[in-house]
Amino acid sequence: MITYIMCFILFLVGFYGVITRRNLVKIAVSLSIMEISTFLFFALIGYVDGGAAPIVDPADPVKTYVDPLPQAMVLTAIVIGLATTSMMMAIIIRLYRKYGTFDIREIKNLKG
Amino acid sequence: MNPLLPLFVITPLVAAFLIMIIGRFVSGFNKVFTSLILLFLACISFYFLFTTGENIYVYKVGGWESVNNIPIGIYMVMDGFTAIVVCIINLIGFLSAFYSISYIKRYTAENYFYALFCLMIAGMNGVVISGDLFNIFVFLEISVISAYALVAFGVEKNELEASFKYQVLGCLASFLILFGIGLIYWKAKTLNIADIKTAFSNGYDKTYYLFVQILILSGFGLKAAIIPFHAWLPDAHSSAPSPISAMLSGVLIKAVGIYVIIRLFFNMFVVSESFSVLITTLGTLSMVIGVFLAIGQWDIKRLLAYHSISQMGYVVLSVGIGMILIARGTRPEVATLAIAGGLFHLINHAAFKGLLFLNACAIEYTIGTRNLKEMGGLAKYMPATSATSFVASMSISGIPPFNGFFSKLIIIVAAVMGRFYFLAALAVIVSIITLASFLKFQRYAFYDKPDFKRGKIKEVPFPMIFSMIVLSVICLILSLLVIPGVREAILTPAVNILTDPLKYATTIIGQ
Numbered sequence: 001m002i003t004y005i006m007c008f009i010l011f012l013v014g015f016y017g018v019i020t021r022r023n024l025v026k027i028a029v030s031l032s033i034m035e036i037s038t039f040l041f042f043a044l045i046g047y048v049d050g051g052a053a054p055i056v057d058p059a060d061p062v063k064t065y066v067d068p069l070p071q072a073m074v075l076t077a078i079v080i081g082l083a084t085t086s087m088m089m090a091i092i093i094r095l096y097r098k099y100g101t102f103d104i105r106e107i108k109n110l111k112g
Numbered sequence: 113m114n115p116l117l118p119l120f121v122i123t124p125l126v127a128a129f130l131i132m133i134i135g136r137f138v139s140g141f142n143k144v145f146t147s148l149i150l151l152f153l154a155c156i157s158f159y160f161l162f163t164t165g166e167n168i169y170v171y172k173v174g175g176w177e178s179v180n181n182i183p184i185g186i187y188m189v190m191d192g193f194t195a196i197v198v199c200i201i202n203l204i205g206f207l208s209a210f211y212s213i214s215y216i217k218r219y220t221a222e223n224y225f226y227a228l229f230c231l232m233i234a235g236m237n238g239v240v241i242s243g244d245l246f247n248i249f250v251f252l253e254i255s256v257i258s259a260y261a262l263v264a265f266g267v268e269k270n271e272l273e274a275s276f277k278y279q280v281l282g283c284l285a286s287f288l289i290l291f292g293i294g295l296i297y298w299k300a301k302t303l304n305i306a307d308i309k310t311a312f313s314n315g316y317d318k319t320y321y322l323f324v325q326i327l328i329l330s331g332f333g334l335k336a337a338i339i340p341f342h343a344w345l346p347d348a349h350s351s352a353p354s355p356i357s358a359m360l361s362g363v364l365i366k367a368v369g370i371y372v373i374i375r376l377f378f379n380m381f382v383v384s385e386s387f388s389v390l391i392t393t394l395g396t397l398s399m400v401i402g403v404f405l406a407i408g409q410w411d412i413k414r415l416l417a418y419h420s421i422s423q424m425g426y427v428v429l430s431v432g433i434g435m436i437l438i439a440r441g442t443r444p445e446v447a448t449l450a451i452a453g454g455l456f457h458l459i460n461h462a463a464f465k466g467l468l469f470l471n472a473c474a475i476e477y478t479i480g481t482r483n484l485k486e487m488g489g490l491a492k493y494m495p496a497t498s499a500t501s502f503v504a505s506m507s508i509s510g511i512p513p514f515n516g517f518f519s520k521l522i523i524i525v526a527a528v529m530g531r532f533y534f535l536a537a538l539a540v541i542v543s544i545i546t547l548a549s550f551l552k553f554q555r556y557a558f559y560d561k562p563d564f565k566r567g568k569i570k571e572v573p574f575p576m577i578f579s580m581i582v583l584s585v586i587c588l589i590l591s592l593l594v595i596p597g598v599r600e601a602i603l604t605p606a607v608n609i610l611t612d613p614l615k616y617a618t619t620i621i622g623q
Contacts, residue, residue, distance in 0.1 A: 011291070018280065031283045038290045045298040070297065073246055077290060080253045084286070087260055088279050094264070095272045109270050110277075110347045 003044055010037035024092045024102045028085065035081045039074050046070030116156060117171040117188045120198060120241055121251075123149055124234035128227040135223040142226040143213045150206035150233065157199040164195045166605050168619045170243070181621055183304045189243035189620060192605030196455065197240045197371050200462040203586075204362050205233045208355040211470055211579040214572070215355060215477060225265065225353075232258040232359065236367040243620060245293050245303045249286070252368050256282050256335070259364060263352045274344075274351035281344045285334035292327035295320070305380050306620035312382070325381055329373065329391070336369020338428060339398040342421050346405075349420065350413035350482075354473025357413060361420045362466035366458055370424060374431055374454075378610040379617070385439040392432030396535060399425025403542050407549045410484045412472045415553065416465065419508065422542060423461045429539070430454035430523040433530050438611065446529045452599070452607045453522030460515040460590055464507040467583040471501035474572045474580065475557060484556040491558040493569040496577045498558045503584040505554055509547035515590035522594070 014037060017030025051066035092102070099107055127149045135142040160169075169190040176185030190198075209229060216222050235255025242248050260282065264275035297303060299320065300311035312321070330341065337345040349361050377383050377391070402422030409415040431454040437447035474497045475490065476482050491498040507514035510521075520543055527536035571577065592598050609616055 011287075015284075018284065024276070027280060031280065031287075034284075034287050038287050038294065041291065042294050045294060069303075070294075073297075076246075076250060080250065080257075080286075083257055084253070084279070084283055087257055088276070088283070091260075091264055091272055091276050091279065094267055095276060098269050098272060107273050107276075110273055110351070 004041070007037050007041045007044065010034075010040070013037075022104050024095060024104060024107075027104070028088050028092060031088070032081075032085060035085075039077060039081075042070045042074045042077070114169040114171055114190065116160075117169065117190055117241060118173070119156060120153060120202075120237040121234055123153060124230040124237065128230035128234065131223055131227045131230065135226070142223050143209075143216075146209045146226045146230060147206065147213070149230070150202055150209050153233075153237075154199070154202040154206045157195065157202045160190055160195045161199045161602065164190060164192055164605065165601070166192070166608065168609070168616070168623075170620055170623045178621070178623075182302070183307055183621065186247050187243035187304055187306075187620065188241050190241060191609045191616070192602075192607075193371075193375070193455070193609055194240055196459060196602070196606055197367060198237060200459060201233065201236050201240065201363050201367055204462055204466045205229075205359065207466065207579040207583060208358050208470075211358075211473075211576050212353075212355040213575040215353070215473060215576065218477075219265065219353065225262070228258045228262050228265075229356075229359075231255075232262065232364070236364065239368050240371055243305055245296065245305060245308070247303075248372060249289055249293060252289070252335070252372075253286060255364065255368055256286075259348075259356075259360060262356045263348045263360075265353050265356070266351070270347075271351045274347035278344045278348040281334055281341070285331045285341075287331075288327050288334070289331035292324050292331060295324045295327065304620075305376070306617040309380050309617040310621065312380075321381075322384075322387070325377075325383075325387060328376060332369050332373045332376075333394065336365050336373065336424060336428075337421055338369075338394050338424065339401050339421065340394070342398070342402070345421060346414050346417040349417035350411060354413070354469055354476060357417075357473070358466040358469035361417060361469055362462045365420065365424060366462065370427055370458065373428075374610065377435065382613070383435050383439055385436060388432055388435035388439050391435060392429060392535070395425050395428030395430075395432050396538060397425070398422065399429055399542050400538060403545045403549070407545060407552075411482050412475065412484060412553065412557070413469070413482055415484075415549065416468050416472060419546065419549070420461075420465055422546065423457070423465065423508065426520065426523060426539065426542075427454045427458050427461070429535060430457065430526060433527055433532060433535070434611070437530055438613075443530065444611065446526055448607055448611055449522060450526035450530065451610055452603050453519055453526050455603060455606055456522060456593060457516075457519035459593070460507065460519045460587075463583055463586045463590055464504045464514075464516060467500060467504040467580060467587065468508065470576070470580050470583065471497055471504065474576055477572055477576070478569055484553065487557045488560040489558070490569075494558075494571050496571055496580065500580040500584040501558070502554065503587050505550035507587045509550050510543045511547070513588070513591055515587050515593075518591055518594045 014030045014034030021027050046067035048066045051064045054065040054068035131142045171188040173186040232255050235251045238251030239248050260279050264271050300308045334341040349357050399422050406415050406418030430450045434447040434451035507516040510517045524536050524539050
């Protein structure tokens, strides 16, 4: 149980970072932390105590395996996370070229 | 197994790649190809709209049949409700793509624009048609990542800032959704929506279930911009290129937000009364606060974006009333009416909000500003834009005989019949404020300062006029959905699939 709680704490750490940091890159890093905590959670829910890697062994029909589906989902989610992170970094680079700063307090054209 | 279902995802994906490759060598390929593909998809979706009825078509990806009635493959599901939303996506998508033919000349990199557009359509079709929770997440990310890129398409200060805000909140929403999916999988050991329903019907831990519901609601609520989560919407929708604003406001927030909320909370979760009261409250807040934020705006696109929040509030409100009545188990006929009103308003909003954004785009295209104070007297120079925007404004404010009147009427009648008198009164008041706001838009943009001399202003080119006129005709035609025969053919199957608690799950698992 403690591992799941650690996972959730990591999620909250990332969330705290998103809320309090003023630097664009640090916000992106905090989002990555949240992302990783979610992936970790997925990897944990597939774990079966004493389970082997999920490759079916014909010689031993009653062998315990870990659940392969969360692992497949994490792989997919990592690819998606890569896309979002790189998209965000591209936008941050463009923002830096336009505004000359990473400080989010300086970037406030849009309001109302 | 219906072989037509995967086409909704495959065709736009293939189109996106072909545009990037062939579009480099053949000029004009991107425009024609995108429009043709989307016209094709719109035709198929109309075919499904008229033939689906009460049936539920299932396509199992990879041909994985269920084992002992436990679905193991990824399912694509087409039922009455899906057919309606798919129809909206592809029709508005086609009209926006056709409209962009003239508009996009002001940007460079047309190939990227059309490729991202196709990817966004593929993602939205995927979300709507998927019967599998994780698959919904994957397609949702495809559509929103292309939406992030399209919002930033102008790469100026405002666009980039809006895109960054959208991305931060969008990423938060994705993690909440992913976390919720993980929690569901942990207990239910399955990802198929129908199977999760049966897994949870065998009993569950109340607190856990509530936690999952709140995660999912806040995740998809962020994507749908319901009021406490709305901060990104006005920036993102007003900064995007205008045909994309029409897509984002008219379709994206419905397909990846409202649709999924409705689908999951009716067909997957069993909603308690207190939770449905929460959903109704969120809807009411969106409806009221959205319109008050809108009325002070002078930038047309921001004004329209805030009205999107308010109109989505109507949909959530009426669907929430339906949920409350279903949870109480009393007066099912009123619940049916409320949900029908919500879905009808969802369809109507796509038509008139898409049209309004296209009008705003036409104005911006001609005189180069979005500020209402700098406009005026345009009715003389742009008769088609003026007439179509009049139709859309009257529709959104609920004036008969346009479609908005009938859907708002159904919502208000359902609220009164369900004895939610306060909500009915609020809906009427918000409708009046909407009317005031759009009269302001009409006056300042088209009728004020009639003698104002402008240089050479002429009406926008043919593709833009065509899309606007088709949408305004659709606004009128949609009023026909209240006629009993038509309503039973199109709206009733969608409502039945939502109100019947077991039909969706049992039919899909049985196939």
